[in-house]
Amino acid sequence: MKYPLNSRIIAIFEPSKKRVMEFELIKNTEGSRARAGVITTDHGKIETPIFMPVGTAGSVKGIHIRDLKEDIKAQIILGNTYHLYLRPGVDIIEKAGGLHKFNGWDKPILTDSGGYQVFSLGDIRKLTEEGARFQSHIDGSYHLFTPENVIDIQRTIGADIIMAFDECTPGDADYEYAKKSLELTQRWLDRCFTQFQNTQPKYGHSQSLFPIIQGNTFTDLRKAAVAHAKTFPADGFAIGGLSVGETEKEMYEMTEVVTAELPENKPRYLMGVGTPVNILESIDRGVDMFDCVMPTRNGRNGMLFTSEGTINIRNKRWENDHSPIDKNGTSFVDQYSKAYLRHLIISNEMLGAQIASQHNLAFYLWLVKTARQKITEGNFLSWKNEMIIKLKERL
Amino acid sequence: MKYPLNSRIIAIFEPSKKRVMEFELIKNTEGSRARAGVITTDHGKIETPIFMPVGTAGSVKGIHIRDLKEDIKAQIILGNTYHLYLRPGVDIIEKAGGLHKFNGWDKPILTDSGGYQVFSLGDIRKLTEEGARFQSHIDGSYHLFTPENVIDIQRTIGADIIMAFDECTPGDADYEYAKKSLELTQRWLDRCFTQFQNTQPKYGHSQSLFPIIQGNTFTDLRKAAVAHAKTFPADGFAIGGLSVGETEKEMYEMTEVVTAELPENKPRYLMGVGTPVNILESIDRGVDMFDCVMPTRNGRNGMLFTSEGTINIRNKRWENDHSPIDKNGTSFVDQYSKAYLRHLIISNEMLGAQIASQHNLAFYLWLVKTARQKITEGNFLSWKNEMIIKLKERL
Numbered sequence: 001m002k003y004p005l006n007s008r009i010i011a012i013f014e015p016s017k018k019r020v021m022e023f024e025l026i027k028n029t030e031g032s033r034a035r036a037g038v039i040t041t042d043h044g045k046i047e048t049p050i051f052m053p054v055g056t057a058g059s060v061k062g063i064h065i066r067d068l069k070e071d072i073k074a075q076i077i078l079g080n081t082y083h084l085y086l087r088p089g090v091d092i093i094e095k096a097g098g099l100h101k102f103n104g105w106d107k108p109i110l111t112d113s114g115g116y117q118v119f120s121l122g123d124i125r126k127l128t129e130e131g132a133r134f135q136s137h138i139d140g141s142y143h144l145f146t147p148e149n150v151i152d153i154q155r156t157i158g159a160d161i162i163m164a165f166d167e168c169t170p171g172d173a174d175y176e177y178a179k180k181s182l183e184l185t186q187r188w189l190d191r192c193f194t195q196f197q198n199t200q201p202k203y204g205h206s207q208s209l210f211p212i213i214q215g216n217t218f219t220d221l222r223k224a225a226v227a228h229a230k231t232f233p234a235d236g237f238a239i240g241g242l243s244v245g246e247t248e249k250e251m252y253e254m255t256e257v258v259t260a261e262l263p264e265n266k267p268r269y270l271m272g273v274g275t276p277v278n279i280l281e282s283i284d285r286g287v288d289m290f291d292c293v294m295p296t297r298n299g300r301n302g303m304l305f306t307s308e309g310t311i312n313i314r315n316k317r318w319e320n321d322h323s324p325i326d327k328n329g330t331s332f333v334d335q336y337s338k339a340y341l342r343h344l345i346i347s348n349e350m351l352g353a354q355i356a357s358q359h360n361l362a363f364y365l366w367l368v369k370t371a372r373q374k375i376t377e378g379n380f381l382s383w384k385n386e387m388i389i390k391l392k393e394r395l
Numbered sequence: 396m397k398y399p400l401n402s403r404i405i406a407i408f409e410p411s412k413k414r415v416m417e418f419e420l421i422k423n424t425e426g427s428r429a430r431a432g433v434i435t436t437d438h439g440k441i442e443t444p445i446f447m448p449v450g451t452a453g454s455v456k457g458i459h460i461r462d463l464k465e466d467i468k469a470q471i472i473l474g475n476t477y478h479l480y481l482r483p484g485v486d487i488i489e490k491a492g493g494l495h496k497f498n499g500w501d502k503p504i505l506t507d508s509g510g511y512q513v514f515s516l517g518d519i520r521k522l523t524e525e526g527a528r529f530q531s532h533i534d535g536s537y538h539l540f541t542p543e544n545v546i547d548i549q550r551t552i553g554a555d556i557i558m559a560f561d562e563c564t565p566g567d568a569d570y571e572y573a574k575k576s577l578e579l580t581q582r583w584l585d586r587c588f589t590q591f592q593n594t595q596p597k598y599g600h601s602q603s604l605f606p607i608i609q610g611n612t613f614t615d616l617r618k619a620a621v622a623h624a625k626t627f628p629a630d631g632f633a634i635g636g637l638s639v640g641e642t643e644k645e646m647y648e649m650t651e652v653v654t655a656e657l658p659e660n661k662p663r664y665l666m667g668v669g670t671p672v673n674i675l676e677s678i679d680r681g682v683d684m685f686d687c688v689m690p691t692r693n694g695r696n697g698m699l700f701t702s703e704g705t706i707n708i709r710n711k712r713w714e715n716d717h718s719p720i721d722k723n724g725t726s727f728v729d730q731y732s733k734a735y736l737r738h739l740i741i742s743n744e745m746l747g748a749q750i751a752s753q754h755n756l757a758f759y760l761w762l763v764k765t766a767r768q769k770i771t772e773g774n775f776l777s778w779k780n781e782m783i784i785k786l787k788e789r790l
Contacts (some may be wrong), residue, residue, distance in 0.1 A: 058740055059746040088714075088738040095734075096717045102735055117606060319483075322491045332461060339490075340497055343483040344454055350745060351454040 021208040021235040033286030036375040041160040043108045048288035051364040063353040072304040076108040082117030090156040098158030098203045100130035111159035164192040166212040171245025178216035208235035226261035240291035259286035295360030300353040302345040309393025331362035416603040416630040424775045428681030431770040436555040437600035439504045443683035446759040457749040471503040478514030485551040493553030506554040542586035559587040561607040566640025573611035603630035621656035631662040654681035690755030695748040697740040704788025726757035
């Protein structure tokens, strides 16, 4: 099978018949690109800026669906196409009636395209015009992801927001590599939209396809990527290839370059970012949506994010601190004591990982909710600057 | 320090000044020794027969305190003296104000004496008249448990019900070993009660000391053990050294021998037992209290106990079964589907272990609650016989 470079077909530019995800931009804030919005999907509304807990294999590690909703107050969660495709496999998810039915989460879901995992987890890979051939990290079996089958897989998983298949370059890639890679990603994007337009959602709710803006740390490539992506009838745009080894300064610069070029009336999703400070800085630069494994992964290792700074609960200084984990925390788990949590984490008790993960996710959701409130009140910038000083503290 | 064989002192037979745990025996059932009771402690009432979830290191693995109370409806949980003594250590628990304050569980707690763990987990041990010298399974450090310091440690942990220090013989021990071991356990029991009478609770609530009836599978030793234990002013009695390698028939026989000799007006606790069938059979033989790691440990491995039989969720037959885990289940986790739980367990996702553990504990608590109801209604035996047939099914 050959994919000519100029494979984009005109049909995709015709008005789509599918219902379109709505995005209402409530208010801008003075002296900042920060935005407060509401995304409406068939599984409900998402108030932006928003943080999306990562449910890699269809579960946010250590967290019951009930607690995601009622305690953490998550509005949308992520699933990873790569993981779900390998296990349990799309047939099982289809028989369940889609991921929402499979895991019992009835609010919006976003799936990534699997590109990032193929390049970071797949044992052996071969990248061609056709797609990416990779070996499962689970059983060594061989698989091929193409722009077409990744759209099909995401149709079957049934997320509300799905991602285009892309190549994610490492943070230190040189210009030539980044340019060639972006061109491939752009050709794949054409094929993704073609496949998307030629297929239908499977479970009666609409799906939106977001292009992923690549271009590494090169301003002209990023601008070219946006210009190309804007030619598609996308409901939103993702910014990829950041937080992958480049400096923090470069990450913020590229985010600024991209958000300046993206249409105002569509949500922007910065993939895989990041620390609470990264999130506030990126909200300031006009980003609406975030995901990151940091609150759960770092939580399992005993790192807690709080409004007063970060805590390494393994530190001996917490050994006899019998005060609550976070006196300002919004989760019920914040009532456990620091000394108890330290004991659980050091003893490798599951409950320790559960408590720390739940606390961190509740904190991330509190952070973006508060950012949103400050944006609508018009005092986001001063709040952000005060908050960042506290967030950088090590308690 | 020497401990003469005849170290029991007369003071312990004088009426104790401490408040005594109350036990109200509500109703017997025809043709069975099954009993329904209410134990009153300073941390609230326990309706018996009861199953006590095991919180080895101060946490029931994978379960939040809130869910233990509100979802599983546990009335009393266990802590392990051996584990808590080694980590976090009694100093930290004392500074917290006792285990109730440390882990946030404000209902009754029972601690074992550490004897069983010293013999099963301790790397090297030396058993003398004085006590048991052992090496920590965590860091190899050397420790000595004596009847006296085990009482002191349990005073500091602060459980409502504490256990005497004993030697637990393996199920296949010969008569001579079992007899010598029982004699040691009896001398240790004297010392435990002496220490208990000479010390006070630390946190303002009363504590009750239960002797542990040993004697392996030998009827005369078991009877001698009961006769000796009954000479102490105990609020209840534990039956130890069962479910440690002997046959099931021997376990039931020994339980019958012991409950026939124990006073009617005190609760009986069968330690470390067992399967749902074991529990119903032992309730029938006059046992009131149970603990076992089976619901959580087997749950983590994917085994579910239900009112229709046991499920090995790893089995391929559940791969596409999208029905609830247990349509009769009382826990919110029973609404997850079998196929989803199978996926989580096979993918080694924490949430799988959490769901299975929570389901199993809720099922065990449902089982003893229903047994209690049947006892008070007078139809325990017929219900038990029907239930056991179902419980033995493999679904």
